Amino acid sequence: MEKIIRFQSFDLAPDHHPRPGAVLRQMQQLAREHMNTFGHTYYSMLEDGMVFILTRLSLRREKDVPGEKDLRLVTGANGVHGASFYRSFALYDGEELLMRAHTEWVLLSFTDRRILRPTALKWDAPEDPVLCGELTASRLLPPESGEVIARDERRVYLSMLDENDHMNNCVYVDLIFDVLPRDFAWKEMTLNFLKEVRWGQSLSVTAQKGSDGVFVQGLLPDGAASFRARLLAE
Numbered sequence: 001m002e003k004i005i006r007f008q009s010f011d012l013a014p015d016h017h018p019r020p021g022a023v024l025r026q027m028q029q030l031a032r033e034h035m036n037t038f039g040h041t042y043y044s045m046l047e048d049g050m051v052f053i054l055t056r057l058s059l060r061r062e063k064d065v066p067g068e069k070d071l072r073l074v075t076g077a078n079g080v081h082g083a084s085f086y087r088s089f090a091l092y093d094g095e096e097l098l099m100r101a102h103t104e105w106v107l108l109s110f111t112d113r114r115i116l117r118p119t120a121l122k123w124d125a126p127e128d129p130v131l132c133g134e135l136t137a138s139r140l141l142p143p144e145s146g147e148v149i150a151r152d153e154r155r156v157y158l159s160m161l162d163e164n165d166h167m168n169n170c171v172y173v174d175l176i177f178d179v180l181p182r183d184f185a186w187k188e189m190t191l192n193f194l195k196e197v198r199w200g201q202s203l204s205v206t207a208q209k210g211s212d213g214v215f216v217q218g219l220l221p222d223g224a225a226s227f228r229a230r231l232l233a234e
Contacts, residue, residue: 056137076128146210
């Protein structure tokens with residue numbers, strides 16, 4: 001499935017390019033529209049007590065993404081792998097590739113937050129062409145050593161929540177880039193979503209420079225990791 005998108009002025013950063021969180025919002029919306037075509041709307045799934053949540057993603061920037069210009073965003077569902085549904089994205093300016101993304105999703109019980117078997121969806125998952133090349137989203141562990149370059153404390157407010165009553169995955173990306181140096185130029189990001197963050201909770205966000213890039217982690221007050229991310233510099 002594909003659609004023409006346009007990043008508006010409120011999506012743009014001081015460098016006149018859309019913020020990574022704004023790019024992921026467009027991808028999130030297209031994934032939802034794609035599922036709607038199979039009859040699995042968010043609300044029909046909610047009636048069955050289930051929702052999709054994102055567990056891992058990787059994003060690779062090939063070119064700078066322009067703002068206020070018609071671009072072509074494409075997505076495809078890439079089958080079921082264990083408990084995860086794979087989905088890939090590609091963003092183009094005409095035929096020029098700007099960005100790729102690999103994402104992994106699981107079905108979650110809305111009431112008790114249990115991971116459900118993919119068969120609960122009763123869906124013959126398609127095997128669309130993979131749009132992200134060899135890009136995958138690996139499991140991230142904290143680096144054994146590295147220089148801490150930034151720390152921040154972030155409280156979760158109502159404006160950060162989505163319909164699943166937790167902090168939306170695109171907001172995590174905004175938090176990550178908020179804590180990084182303003183001039184940090186990145187080419188690839190991997191993000192693991194480990195534990196939901198709810199309204200009123202706080203996150204301790206730390207950025208650590210390592211041998212293979214910058215590692216960013218968000219910890220809940222009980223010490224549990226909510227997310228881990230690794231960013232590779234240009």
